[in-house]
Amino acid sequence: MKKLMNIFLLSCKKATELIEKREILPLSTTEKVQLKLHTSMCNACKAYEKQSKTIDEALSEWLKKKEKKEDKGLSGQAKSNIINKLKEN
């Protein structure tokens, strides 16, 4: 049964590949149908779809936090460094 599913409906590896691919490149109609059929029958890949989104959100949170922590504008020290460098020219 699993083998038969692979022929018509992609393997889980291929399905998860398409889940990531569609975020970057448009899928062909065949790919779209194959993926839809696969995720409608495969709970693990349906779960992967959600997990992938969670990882996306975690990544964007991670970046935001990192930015917030450091972003207090260009420091006075950095500004005067630039101005000193300009003077050397």
Added chain:
Amino acid sequence: MDVSNTKNKYKTVESWVDQFGDYLYSWALYKTSSKETAEDLVQETFLSAFHSFDTFQNRSSPKTWLFSILNNKIIDHYRKIARSFSSIDTTNEKDSFQITESLFDKNQNWKPSGFENIWEKEQNILDDPEFTKIFDGCLKELPSKWNLAILTKYRFGKDASEICQELDISPSNYWQIIHRSKLLLKKCIEKHWM
């Protein structure tokens, strides 16, 4: 060039440092996630602006002009990083690839890991400080090129594919790297977070 002209140029660029320094810095910080790198890139931007001041003819606003210089510096910065990948990184990448392969059986379907239900918590897992800590660690464990590729997706959004070409990553290779990175992150999170 006469002295008064140089003085004038200096005065103008100096005023730009005050006026646009913070904006440029925020942008550079967003694109690189590093205070030191962002400061360096902004400094280089103003020095370049000073040296090529004569090519700036008020056709665009100074802000637009400075941002275009900065964006080129940011791309250069990533090119330099891409060039610095070593053989250790390649080995690391091969190992990581093998780990992601091992998540699937011979028919390329999921092998049960036993940790599937850790993702199904009532509370939003992103609010869990423990998760944040683990995620931070897992991100560091990614091979350098994968880490760069996956963060590029968020830093550059729609322009990510363009940047990746600069990094010698083709568009099809790009989503494959993203796919492998996600699998590795998933495995790492499941391993550490029970």
